[in-house]
Amino acid sequence: MKPTEILMEEHELILVMLDVIGAVCDGMEKTGKADDARITQIIDFIRSFADGCHHAKEEKVLFPALEAAGIPREGGPIGVMLSEHVMGRNFVMNMDKALNGLRKGSADASTGFIKNARGYVELLTEHIHKENNVLFVMADQKLSPEEQKRIGDDFERIEREETGEGVHEKYHTLLHELRDAYLK
Ligand SMILES: [Fe+2]
Ligand SMILES: [Fe+2]
DSSP states (O other): OOHHHHHHHHHHHHHHHHHHHHHHHHHHHHHSOOOHHHHHHHHHHIIIIIIIIIIHHIIIIIHHHHHHTTOOSTTSHHHHHHHHHHHHHHHHHHHHHHHHHHHTTOTTHHHHHHHHHHHHHHHHHHHHHHIIIIIHHHHHHHSOHHHHHHHHHHHHHHIIIIIOTTHHHHHHHHHHHHHHHHOO
């Protein structure tokens, strides 16, 4: 599999989680209640899988390879993607703060959570669309087969050394659970 195909498969998983987040927000708006345990799992998934594993592959391996292949970081798609990763982290930090507020019974925590969660969904949906349709198309054109092989090996190394054995599977299982709970 090409490195961009690996990342696009991960995008599909992240998109399912974005639908789950949308459904969680709908539920909170309807019932006024929040499921602390589920929200904790969602934030963990985003931090460990979407940001920790997926964005690590992009930021540490694919983007540097694209820069080396002549796609500029500043003023180009790589710079935009990196700044969107940062914006995503801020949304998640604020979702986590709002969750703490919910635990303390803070009156506006629910609104704060929904606002940031919906902002995150909107940002990441667009972000994934741009990567799939613009940046990854450029990557497929610019990177030689040897370079793509090297990138694939580096992705495996990140999975092994940084993400950890069995972690990917754990998040697949969690995603299925959440999908069954919210999207059926
Ligand atoms: Fe990205
Ligand atoms: Fe991505």
